[in-house]
Amino acid sequence: MEGKGQVRQIVIPGETVGAPGMKPGPGTFREGGRIHAALLGVLSERDGVVSVIPISGRYIPEPGDAVIGEVVDMGPSHWLVDINSPYPAPLHATESPWDIEFGDTSRYMNVGDAIMAHVLSVDEAKKVQLTMRDREARRIQGGQLLEVSPTKVPRVIGKQGSMLGLIKDLTECNIYVGQNGRIWLDGDDRNTALAVRAIRFVEERAQAFGLTEAVREFLERARHRERAA
Amino acid sequence: MEDIEHIPKQLKLIDENGIRLDGRRFDELRPIRIEAGVLRRADGSAYVEWGGNKVLAAVYGPREAHPRHLQDPARALVQCRYNMAPFSVTDRKRPGPDRRSVEISKVISEAFSAVVFKEQFPRTTVDIFIEVLQADAGTRCAGLTAAAVALADAGVPMKDLVTSCASGKIGGVVCLDLNKDEDNFGEADCPMAIVPRTGEVVLLQMDGHLSYEEFRKAMDLSIDATKRIYEMQRDALQRRYSLTLDEILKEAPLAPAETPPSDLPPEFEDDLGPETPANRNEEGFP
Secondary structure, three states: OOOOOOOOOEEOOOOEOOOOOOEEOOOEEEEOOEEEEOOOEEEEEEOOEEEEEEOOOOOOOOOOOEEEEEEEEEOOOEEEEEOOOOOOEEEEHHHOOOOOOOOOHHHOOOOOOEEEEEEEEEOOOOOEEEEOOOOOOEEOOOOEEEEOOHHHHHHHHOHHHHHHHHHHHHHOOEEEEOOOOEEEEEOOHHHHHHHHHHHHHHHHOOOOOOHHHHHHHHHHHHHHHHHHO | OHHHOOOOOOOOOEOOOOOEOOOOOOOOOOOEEEEEOOOOOOOEEEEEEEOOEEEEEEEEEEEEOOOHHHOOOOOOEEEEEEEEOOOOOOOOOOOOOOHHHHHHHHHHHHHHHOOEOHHHOOOEEEEEEEEEEEOOOOHHHHHHHHHHHHHHHOOOOEOOOOEEEEEEEEOOEEEEOOOHHHHHHOOEEEEEEEEOOOOEEEEEOOEEOOOHHHHHHHHHHHHHHHHHHHHHHHHHHHHHHHHHHHHHHOOOOOOOOOOOOOOOOHHHHHHHOOOOHHHHHHOOOO
Protein backbone atom coordinates (compact mmCIF):
# COMPACT_ATOMS: atom_id res chain seq x y z
CA MET A 1 0.00 0.00 0.00
CA GLU A 2 1.14 3.51 -0.76
CA GLY A 3 0.32 5.07 2.63
CA LYS A 4 3.05 6.50 4.82
CA GLY A 5 1.49 6.19 8.27
CA GLN A 6 0.41 3.02 9.95
CA VAL A 7 -3.07 4.20 10.77
CA ARG A 8 -5.80 5.44 8.49
CA GLN A 9 -7.77 8.40 9.75
CA ILE A 10 -11.22 7.56 11.08
CA VAL A 11 -13.92 10.17 10.59
CA ILE A 12 -17.37 10.39 12.12
CA PRO A 13 -20.62 11.57 10.50
CA GLY A 14 -20.74 15.35 10.14
CA GLU A 15 -17.01 15.85 10.41
CA THR A 16 -15.56 18.37 7.94
CA VAL A 17 -13.21 16.58 5.55
CA GLY A 18 -10.97 17.42 2.62
CA ALA A 19 -9.12 20.56 1.59
CA PRO A 20 -10.85 23.41 -0.27
CA GLY A 21 -11.32 22.71 -3.96
CA MET A 22 -11.75 18.97 -3.56
CA LYS A 23 -14.79 17.14 -4.84
CA PRO A 24 -17.15 15.19 -2.59
CA GLY A 25 -17.02 11.45 -3.34
CA PRO A 26 -18.95 8.48 -1.93
CA GLY A 27 -19.74 8.71 1.78
CA THR A 28 -19.56 12.51 1.84
CA PHE A 29 -21.84 15.45 1.14
CA ARG A 30 -21.44 19.14 0.49
CA GLU A 31 -23.17 21.68 2.66
CA GLY A 32 -22.45 25.39 2.97
CA GLY A 33 -19.46 25.18 0.64
CA ARG A 34 -17.67 22.55 2.74
CA ILE A 35 -17.48 18.80 2.52
CA HIS A 36 -18.59 16.64 5.41
CA ALA A 37 -18.43 12.91 6.11
CA ALA A 38 -21.83 11.21 5.97
CA LEU A 39 -20.60 7.98 7.52
CA LEU A 40 -18.37 6.56 10.16
CA GLY A 41 -15.42 5.36 8.16
CA VAL A 42 -11.90 5.71 6.87
CA LEU A 43 -10.98 8.93 5.11
CA SER A 44 -9.56 8.63 1.61
CA GLU A 45 -8.33 11.50 -0.55
CA ARG A 46 -7.42 10.59 -4.09
CA ASP A 47 -7.25 12.62 -7.33
CA GLY A 48 -8.95 15.61 -5.74
CA VAL A 49 -11.89 13.54 -4.55
CA VAL A 50 -12.63 13.05 -0.88
CA SER A 51 -14.49 9.94 0.10
CA VAL A 52 -15.25 7.98 3.23
CA ILE A 53 -14.91 4.20 3.09
CA PRO A 54 -17.52 2.77 5.44
CA ILE A 55 -16.48 0.51 8.32
CA SER A 56 -19.96 -0.90 8.84
CA GLY A 57 -23.28 -0.86 7.09
CA ARG A 58 -25.74 -2.85 5.04
CA TYR A 59 -25.32 -4.14 1.50
CA ILE A 60 -27.18 -1.96 -1.00
CA PRO A 61 -27.44 -3.71 -4.40
CA GLU A 62 -25.96 -2.12 -7.54
CA PRO A 63 -26.52 -3.38 -11.09
CA GLY A 64 -23.84 -5.86 -12.11
CA ASP A 65 -22.95 -6.96 -8.57
CA ALA A 66 -22.16 -10.63 -8.13
CA VAL A 67 -24.14 -11.88 -5.16
CA ILE A 68 -24.79 -15.11 -3.30
CA GLY A 69 -28.39 -15.51 -2.27
CA GLU A 70 -30.78 -17.93 -0.66
CA VAL A 71 -34.15 -18.76 -2.16
CA VAL A 72 -36.78 -17.78 0.42
CA ASP A 73 -40.00 -17.94 -1.60
CA MET A 74 -41.30 -19.20 -4.93
CA GLY A 75 -43.98 -18.25 -7.40
CA PRO A 76 -45.11 -19.95 -10.64
CA SER A 77 -42.63 -17.88 -12.66
CA HIS A 78 -40.08 -16.53 -10.18
CA TRP A 79 -38.07 -17.12 -7.05
CA LEU A 80 -37.63 -14.62 -4.25
CA VAL A 81 -34.02 -14.48 -3.17
CA ASP A 82 -32.57 -13.13 0.05
CA ILE A 83 -29.39 -11.29 -0.89
CA ASN A 84 -28.58 -9.92 2.57
CA SER A 85 -29.87 -6.46 1.70
CA PRO A 86 -32.88 -4.43 2.87
CA TYR A 87 -34.57 -5.15 -0.44
CA PRO A 88 -36.11 -8.46 -1.57
CA ALA A 89 -34.65 -9.64 -4.88
CA PRO A 90 -36.85 -11.57 -7.30
CA LEU A 91 -35.29 -13.84 -9.89
CA HIS A 92 -37.62 -14.31 -12.84
CA ALA A 93 -37.79 -17.70 -14.55
CA THR A 94 -36.70 -16.13 -17.85
CA GLU A 95 -33.50 -14.96 -16.13
CA SER A 96 -32.64 -18.48 -14.99
CA PRO A 97 -30.24 -20.68 -16.97
CA TRP A 98 -33.04 -23.17 -17.68
CA ASP A 99 -35.99 -23.18 -20.04
CA ILE A 100 -38.88 -23.24 -17.60
CA GLU A 101 -42.59 -23.80 -18.22
CA PHE A 102 -45.00 -21.64 -16.20
CA GLY A 103 -45.51 -23.29 -12.80
CA ASP A 104 -42.45 -25.50 -13.12
CA THR A 105 -40.10 -23.36 -11.00
CA SER A 106 -39.97 -25.85 -8.12
CA ARG A 107 -38.45 -28.54 -10.38
CA TYR A 108 -35.29 -26.46 -10.69
CA MET A 109 -34.82 -24.67 -7.38
CA ASN A 110 -36.55 -24.75 -4.03
CA VAL A 111 -36.76 -22.67 -0.90
CA GLY A 112 -33.49 -23.01 0.98
CA ASP A 113 -31.27 -23.40 -2.08
CA ALA A 114 -28.25 -21.12 -2.35
CA ILE A 115 -27.42 -19.50 -5.67
CA MET A 116 -24.76 -17.39 -7.28
CA ALA A 117 -26.35 -14.65 -9.33
CA HIS A 118 -25.86 -11.14 -10.61
CA VAL A 119 -27.92 -8.04 -9.98
CA LEU A 120 -29.61 -7.30 -13.30
CA SER A 121 -31.13 -3.95 -12.44
CA VAL A 122 -32.01 -1.66 -9.58
CA ASP A 123 -34.51 1.11 -10.27
CA GLU A 124 -34.90 4.41 -8.41
CA ALA A 125 -37.42 2.83 -6.02
CA LYS A 126 -34.71 0.21 -5.33
CA LYS A 127 -36.69 -2.57 -6.99
CA VAL A 128 -34.06 -5.22 -7.57
CA GLN A 129 -33.95 -7.88 -10.26
CA LEU A 130 -31.51 -10.76 -10.38
CA THR A 131 -30.20 -12.73 -13.30
CA MET A 132 -28.56 -16.11 -13.64
CA ARG A 133 -28.02 -15.88 -17.39
CA ASP A 134 -24.32 -15.86 -16.95
CA ARG A 135 -21.45 -18.29 -17.17
CA GLU A 136 -20.59 -18.35 -13.49
CA ALA A 137 -24.12 -18.13 -12.09
CA ARG A 138 -25.47 -21.40 -10.77
CA ARG A 139 -27.15 -23.21 -7.93
CA ILE A 140 -24.61 -23.93 -5.21
CA GLN A 141 -23.94 -27.56 -4.36
CA GLY A 142 -21.39 -28.55 -1.73
CA GLY A 143 -18.77 -26.34 -0.16
CA GLN A 144 -19.58 -23.91 2.60
CA LEU A 145 -20.85 -20.38 2.97
CA LEU A 146 -19.28 -17.68 5.07
CA GLU A 147 -20.69 -14.27 5.86
CA VAL A 148 -18.52 -11.19 6.29
CA SER A 149 -19.48 -7.56 6.63
CA PRO A 150 -20.32 -6.27 3.11
CA THR A 151 -18.07 -3.26 3.76
CA LYS A 152 -15.07 -5.59 4.04
CA VAL A 153 -15.63 -7.30 0.68
CA PRO A 154 -13.24 -4.99 -1.25
CA ARG A 155 -10.45 -5.89 1.20
CA VAL A 156 -11.18 -9.62 0.92
CA ILE A 157 -10.88 -9.33 -2.86
CA GLY A 158 -7.92 -6.95 -2.83
CA LYS A 159 -6.56 -4.83 -5.64
CA GLN A 160 -7.23 -6.61 -8.93
CA GLY A 161 -8.16 -9.64 -6.84
CA SER A 162 -4.70 -9.90 -5.27
CA MET A 163 -5.89 -10.92 -1.82
CA LEU A 164 -8.42 -13.42 -3.08
CA GLY A 165 -5.88 -14.87 -5.52
CA LEU A 166 -3.37 -15.31 -2.73
CA ILE A 167 -5.84 -17.11 -0.46
CA LYS A 168 -6.98 -19.31 -3.34
CA ASP A 169 -3.39 -20.22 -4.26
CA LEU A 170 -2.18 -20.97 -0.76
CA THR A 171 -5.23 -22.95 0.35
CA GLU A 172 -6.04 -24.65 -2.97
CA CYS A 173 -9.67 -23.73 -2.40
CA ASN A 174 -12.30 -22.59 -4.82
CA ILE A 175 -13.58 -19.27 -3.48
CA TYR A 176 -16.36 -17.11 -4.81
CA VAL A 177 -17.01 -13.75 -3.16
CA GLY A 178 -20.40 -12.06 -3.45
CA GLN A 179 -20.56 -8.29 -3.15
CA ASN A 180 -23.21 -8.81 -0.47
CA GLY A 181 -20.66 -10.23 1.95
CA ARG A 182 -21.42 -13.89 1.38
CA ILE A 183 -18.49 -16.07 0.43
CA TRP A 184 -18.64 -19.60 -0.94
CA LEU A 185 -15.66 -21.88 -0.37
CA ASP A 186 -14.98 -25.32 -1.68
CA GLY A 187 -11.98 -27.50 -1.00
CA ASP A 188 -10.92 -30.22 1.39
CA ASP A 189 -11.88 -29.72 5.04
CA ARG A 190 -8.48 -28.61 6.32
CA ASN A 191 -7.92 -26.11 3.55
CA THR A 192 -11.41 -24.69 3.80
CA ALA A 193 -10.98 -24.16 7.53
CA LEU A 194 -7.68 -22.41 6.84
CA ALA A 195 -9.23 -20.21 4.15
CA VAL A 196 -12.05 -19.29 6.51
CA ARG A 197 -9.50 -18.20 9.09
CA ALA A 198 -7.60 -16.20 6.51
CA ILE A 199 -10.79 -14.38 5.49
CA ARG A 200 -11.67 -13.67 9.13
CA PHE A 201 -8.13 -12.35 9.52
CA VAL A 202 -8.67 -9.95 6.63
CA GLU A 203 -12.04 -8.88 7.99
CA GLU A 204 -10.66 -8.12 11.43
CA ARG A 205 -7.70 -6.16 10.17
CA ALA A 206 -9.37 -4.52 7.20
CA GLN A 207 -7.93 -1.07 7.95
CA ALA A 208 -4.32 -2.26 8.14
CA PHE A 209 -1.66 -1.40 5.61
CA GLY A 210 0.31 -4.24 4.01
CA LEU A 211 -2.51 -6.65 4.65
CA THR A 212 -1.76 -8.92 1.69
CA GLU A 213 1.75 -9.60 3.00
CA ALA A 214 0.39 -10.25 6.51
CA VAL A 215 -2.07 -12.76 5.09
CA ARG A 216 0.67 -14.48 3.08
CA GLU A 217 2.73 -14.83 6.24
CA PHE A 218 -0.31 -16.04 8.18
CA LEU A 219 -1.10 -18.74 5.63
CA GLU A 220 2.45 -19.90 5.16
CA ARG A 221 3.03 -20.20 8.89
CA ALA A 222 -0.26 -22.06 9.31
CA ARG A 223 0.71 -24.50 6.53
CA HIS A 224 4.15 -24.95 7.98
CA ARG A 225 2.70 -25.70 11.38
CA GLU A 226 0.27 -28.16 9.87
CA ARG A 227 3.08 -30.02 8.12
CA ALA A 228 5.04 -30.17 11.39
CA ALA A 229 2.08 -31.52 13.30
CA MET B 1 -40.84 6.64 47.07
CA GLU B 2 -38.75 5.69 50.14
CA ASP B 3 -35.61 7.04 48.55
CA ILE B 4 -36.82 10.61 48.89
CA GLU B 5 -38.03 10.43 52.45
CA HIS B 6 -34.62 11.45 53.72
CA ILE B 7 -35.02 14.81 52.07
CA PRO B 8 -36.41 17.39 54.48
CA LYS B 9 -39.33 19.46 53.27
CA GLN B 10 -37.45 22.75 53.26
CA LEU B 11 -34.23 21.40 51.79
CA LYS B 12 -32.37 23.77 49.57
CA LEU B 13 -31.55 22.16 46.23
CA ILE B 14 -28.80 24.70 45.74
CA ASP B 15 -27.06 26.49 48.61
CA GLU B 16 -25.94 30.09 48.94
CA ASN B 17 -22.50 29.19 47.54
CA GLY B 18 -24.13 27.83 44.40
CA ILE B 19 -23.35 24.21 45.26
CA ARG B 20 -25.99 21.60 44.46
CA LEU B 21 -26.95 18.49 46.41
CA ASP B 22 -24.40 16.34 44.62
CA GLY B 23 -21.68 19.00 44.87
CA ARG B 24 -21.94 20.33 41.34
CA ARG B 25 -22.12 23.97 40.35
CA PHE B 26 -24.97 25.27 38.16
CA ASP B 27 -23.08 24.67 34.89
CA GLU B 28 -21.56 21.26 35.58
CA LEU B 29 -22.52 17.95 33.98
CA ARG B 30 -22.67 14.66 35.78
CA PRO B 31 -19.86 12.26 34.84
CA ILE B 32 -20.50 10.67 31.43
CA ARG B 33 -19.04 7.52 29.92
CA ILE B 34 -19.82 6.39 26.39
CA GLU B 35 -18.95 3.05 24.83
CA ALA B 36 -19.59 2.24 21.15
CA GLY B 37 -20.22 -1.17 19.59
CA VAL B 38 -21.08 -3.12 22.73
CA LEU B 39 -23.60 -5.56 21.22
CA ARG B 40 -22.68 -8.30 18.74
CA ARG B 41 -26.04 -9.02 17.10
CA ALA B 42 -27.16 -5.46 16.44
CA ASP B 43 -25.87 -3.55 13.40
CA GLY B 44 -24.76 -0.78 15.73
CA SER B 45 -24.87 -0.20 19.46
CA ALA B 46 -23.75 2.03 22.28
CA TYR B 47 -23.82 2.15 26.06
CA VAL B 48 -23.98 5.36 28.06
CA GLU B 49 -23.52 5.96 31.76
CA TRP B 50 -24.59 9.47 32.66
CA GLY B 51 -24.53 10.12 36.38
CA GLY B 52 -26.92 7.50 37.73
CA ASN B 53 -28.36 6.70 34.30
CA LYS B 54 -27.40 3.52 32.49
CA VAL B 55 -28.70 3.30 28.94
CA LEU B 56 -28.17 0.83 26.10
CA ALA B 57 -28.97 1.71 22.49
CA ALA B 58 -29.10 -0.70 19.54
CA VAL B 59 -29.67 0.10 15.88
CA TYR B 60 -30.82 -2.21 13.09
CA GLY B 61 -30.99 -1.36 9.44
CA PRO B 62 -31.67 0.05 7.03
CA ARG B 63 -33.82 -3.05 6.71
CA GLU B 64 -37.10 -4.02 5.08
CA ALA B 65 -40.00 -2.22 6.76
CA HIS B 66 -42.77 -4.39 8.15
CA PRO B 67 -45.75 -4.20 7.97
CA ARG B 68 -45.53 -3.30 4.30
CA HIS B 69 -48.11 -0.50 4.39
CA LEU B 70 -45.78 1.52 6.59
CA GLN B 71 -43.12 1.59 3.89
CA ASP B 72 -42.48 4.94 2.26
CA PRO B 73 -41.62 4.55 -1.45
CA ALA B 74 -39.45 7.66 -1.37
CA ARG B 75 -37.48 7.40 1.86
CA ALA B 76 -36.59 5.34 4.89
CA LEU B 77 -38.53 5.38 8.11
CA VAL B 78 -36.75 6.14 11.34
CA GLN B 79 -38.45 4.23 14.12
CA CYS B 80 -37.54 4.34 17.75
CA ARG B 81 -38.52 2.41 20.83
CA TYR B 82 -37.63 3.91 24.17
CA ASN B 83 -38.20 1.45 26.99
CA MET B 84 -37.51 1.47 30.69
CA ALA B 85 -36.57 -1.78 32.38
CA PRO B 86 -38.83 -2.77 35.29
CA PHE B 87 -35.83 -2.50 37.60
CA SER B 88 -34.69 0.90 36.32
CA VAL B 89 -36.57 2.83 39.01
CA THR B 90 -37.07 2.39 42.76
CA ASP B 91 -40.64 1.15 42.60
CA ARG B 92 -40.91 -1.57 40.00
CA LYS B 93 -42.01 -0.08 36.71
CA ARG B 94 -44.82 -1.97 35.07
CA PRO B 95 -43.23 -3.37 31.89
CA GLY B 96 -44.45 -2.35 28.47
CA PRO B 97 -45.10 0.88 26.66
CA ASP B 98 -46.93 3.61 28.54
CA ARG B 99 -47.94 7.13 27.65
CA ARG B 100 -44.59 8.55 28.66
CA SER B 101 -42.42 6.08 26.75
CA VAL B 102 -44.58 6.33 23.63
CA GLU B 103 -44.11 10.09 23.67
CA ILE B 104 -40.36 9.84 24.19
CA SER B 105 -40.06 7.25 21.41
CA LYS B 106 -41.89 9.60 19.07
CA VAL B 107 -39.82 12.71 19.79
CA ILE B 108 -36.55 10.76 19.60
CA SER B 109 -37.40 9.19 16.25
CA GLU B 110 -38.30 12.63 14.93
CA ALA B 111 -35.01 14.04 16.18
CA PHE B 112 -33.07 11.41 14.23
CA SER B 113 -35.32 11.75 11.18
CA ALA B 114 -33.80 15.20 10.78
CA VAL B 115 -30.23 13.94 10.38
CA VAL B 116 -30.43 10.52 8.66
CA PHE B 117 -30.13 10.57 4.86
CA LYS B 118 -33.48 8.85 4.45
CA GLU B 119 -33.70 9.33 0.68
CA GLN B 120 -30.81 6.92 0.15
CA PHE B 121 -32.85 3.97 1.39
CA PRO B 122 -36.43 4.08 0.08
CA ARG B 123 -38.91 1.54 1.47
CA THR B 124 -36.71 0.61 4.41
CA THR B 125 -36.68 1.32 8.11
CA VAL B 126 -33.95 2.22 10.53
CA ASP B 127 -34.88 0.86 13.95
CA ILE B 128 -33.49 2.39 17.11
CA PHE B 129 -33.95 0.61 20.43
CA ILE B 130 -33.21 2.46 23.64
CA GLU B 131 -33.27 0.47 26.84
CA VAL B 132 -33.00 2.33 30.12
CA LEU B 133 -31.40 -0.02 32.63
CA GLN B 134 -31.17 2.49 35.44
CA ALA B 135 -32.89 5.86 35.55
CA ASP B 136 -31.81 9.00 37.35
CA ALA B 137 -33.48 11.88 35.45
CA GLY B 138 -32.42 12.87 31.96
CA THR B 139 -32.86 9.41 30.44
CA ARG B 140 -34.17 10.73 27.13
CA CYS B 141 -31.03 12.83 26.75
CA ALA B 142 -28.82 9.89 27.67
CA GLY B 143 -30.84 7.68 25.30
CA LEU B 144 -30.51 10.14 22.43
CA THR B 145 -26.80 10.49 22.99
CA ALA B 146 -26.39 6.71 23.02
CA ALA B 147 -28.60 6.23 19.96
CA ALA B 148 -26.59 8.77 17.95
CA VAL B 149 -23.41 6.81 18.62
CA ALA B 150 -25.19 3.54 17.82
CA LEU B 151 -26.45 4.94 14.49
CA ALA B 152 -22.94 5.97 13.49
CA ASP B 153 -21.64 2.57 14.61
CA ALA B 154 -24.24 0.90 12.37
CA GLY B 155 -22.89 2.81 9.36
CA VAL B 156 -26.12 4.70 8.75
CA PRO B 157 -25.38 7.81 6.64
CA MET B 158 -26.31 11.02 8.43
CA LYS B 159 -25.65 14.74 8.33
CA ASP B 160 -24.19 14.78 11.81
CA LEU B 161 -24.49 13.14 15.20
CA VAL B 162 -27.24 14.33 17.54
CA THR B 163 -26.23 15.50 20.98
CA SER B 164 -28.59 16.09 23.82
CA CYS B 165 -28.68 17.63 27.27
CA ALA B 166 -31.24 19.02 29.71
CA SER B 167 -31.32 22.15 31.82
CA GLY B 168 -33.79 23.18 34.48
CA LYS B 169 -34.53 25.45 37.39
CA ILE B 170 -33.94 24.46 41.00
CA GLY B 171 -34.33 26.76 44.00
CA GLY B 172 -34.80 29.68 41.63
CA VAL B 173 -31.49 29.05 39.80
CA VAL B 174 -31.21 27.82 36.22
CA CYS B 175 -28.96 24.74 36.29
CA LEU B 176 -27.54 22.24 33.82
CA ASP B 177 -28.34 18.52 33.79
CA LEU B 178 -30.71 17.92 36.73
CA ASN B 179 -30.46 14.70 38.69
CA LYS B 180 -33.43 12.81 40.10
CA ASP B 181 -33.94 14.82 43.31
CA GLU B 182 -33.52 18.08 41.47
CA ASP B 183 -35.96 16.95 38.80
CA ASN B 184 -38.55 15.83 41.36
CA PHE B 185 -38.37 18.90 43.59
CA GLY B 186 -37.17 21.57 41.20
CA GLU B 187 -39.32 24.04 39.32
CA ALA B 188 -38.63 23.10 35.71
CA ASP B 189 -36.78 20.69 33.42
CA CYS B 190 -36.07 21.41 29.78
CA PRO B 191 -34.43 18.67 27.69
CA MET B 192 -33.12 19.56 24.26
CA ALA B 193 -31.20 17.93 21.43
CA ILE B 194 -29.14 19.72 18.82
CA VAL B 195 -27.15 18.95 15.71
CA PRO B 196 -23.76 20.12 16.94
CA ARG B 197 -22.33 21.29 13.63
CA THR B 198 -25.23 23.50 12.58
CA GLY B 199 -26.81 24.18 15.96
CA GLU B 200 -30.21 23.03 14.67
CA VAL B 201 -32.59 22.13 17.48
CA VAL B 202 -34.16 18.70 16.85
CA LEU B 203 -35.82 18.16 20.22
CA LEU B 204 -37.06 20.69 22.72
CA GLN B 205 -39.43 19.96 25.56
CA MET B 206 -40.24 21.61 28.86
CA ASP B 207 -41.80 20.44 32.08
CA GLY B 208 -42.62 23.23 34.56
CA HIS B 209 -42.35 26.96 34.13
CA LEU B 210 -39.48 29.18 33.02
CA SER B 211 -39.57 32.85 32.18
CA TYR B 212 -38.23 33.86 28.77
CA GLU B 213 -34.91 34.96 30.26
CA GLU B 214 -34.62 31.74 32.25
CA PHE B 215 -35.44 29.73 29.17
CA ARG B 216 -32.71 31.51 27.19
CA LYS B 217 -30.28 30.84 30.00
CA ALA B 218 -31.25 27.15 30.05
CA MET B 219 -30.80 26.88 26.26
CA ASP B 220 -27.37 28.49 26.46
CA LEU B 221 -26.30 26.12 29.23
CA SER B 222 -27.49 23.07 27.26
CA ILE B 223 -25.94 24.18 23.99
CA ASP B 224 -22.64 24.74 25.71
CA ALA B 225 -22.82 21.30 27.35
CA THR B 226 -23.65 19.51 24.11
CA LYS B 227 -20.28 20.61 22.75
CA ARG B 228 -18.58 18.71 25.55
CA ILE B 229 -20.85 15.70 25.10
CA TYR B 230 -20.20 15.71 21.33
CA GLU B 231 -16.48 15.32 22.01
CA MET B 232 -17.24 12.29 24.19
CA GLN B 233 -19.38 10.74 21.44
CA ARG B 234 -16.64 11.29 18.89
CA ASP B 235 -14.06 9.87 21.27
CA ALA B 236 -16.19 6.75 21.88
CA LEU B 237 -16.47 6.05 18.15
CA GLN B 238 -12.81 6.63 17.42
CA ARG B 239 -11.75 4.55 20.40
CA ARG B 240 -13.93 1.67 19.20
CA TYR B 241 -12.33 1.57 15.78
CA SER B 242 -8.76 2.40 16.67
CA LEU B 243 -8.80 -0.61 18.98
CA THR B 244 -8.39 -2.86 15.98
CA LEU B 245 -5.61 -0.62 14.71
CA ASP B 246 -3.77 -0.77 18.05
CA GLU B 247 -3.86 -4.53 17.86
CA ILE B 248 -2.16 -4.43 14.51
CA LEU B 249 0.47 -2.01 15.73
CA LYS B 250 1.49 -4.01 18.76
CA GLU B 251 1.92 -6.99 16.43
CA ALA B 252 -0.58 -9.22 18.07
CA PRO B 253 -0.18 -12.92 17.24
CA LEU B 254 -1.10 -13.29 13.62
CA ALA B 255 -3.47 -16.19 13.93
CA PRO B 256 -6.93 -15.84 15.37
CA ALA B 257 -7.77 -18.62 17.82
CA GLU B 258 -8.32 -21.80 15.93
CA THR B 259 -11.96 -22.70 15.85
CA PRO B 260 -12.50 -26.42 16.06
CA PRO B 261 -14.42 -27.65 13.03
CA SER B 262 -17.95 -28.01 14.27
CA ASP B 263 -21.39 -28.86 13.07
CA LEU B 264 -22.89 -25.82 14.70
CA PRO B 265 -25.09 -23.66 12.52
CA PRO B 266 -23.20 -20.65 11.19
CA GLU B 267 -24.75 -18.13 13.56
CA PHE B 268 -23.05 -19.85 16.48
CA GLU B 269 -19.73 -20.06 14.73
CA ASP B 270 -18.87 -16.51 15.76
CA ASP B 271 -19.10 -17.30 19.43
CA LEU B 272 -16.16 -19.65 19.17
CA GLY B 273 -14.05 -17.15 17.29
CA PRO B 274 -11.71 -14.66 18.84
CA GLU B 275 -13.35 -11.93 20.80
CA THR B 276 -10.84 -10.59 23.29
CA PRO B 277 -7.11 -10.14 22.79
CA ALA B 278 -6.74 -12.59 25.69
CA ASN B 279 -8.25 -15.62 24.04
CA ARG B 280 -6.59 -14.64 20.80
CA ASN B 281 -3.24 -15.26 22.42
CA GLU B 282 -4.11 -18.79 23.44
CA GLU B 283 -3.51 -20.34 20.07
CA GLY B 284 -1.12 -17.74 18.77
CA PHE B 285 2.17 -18.60 17.21
CA PRO B 286 5.20 -18.87 19.46
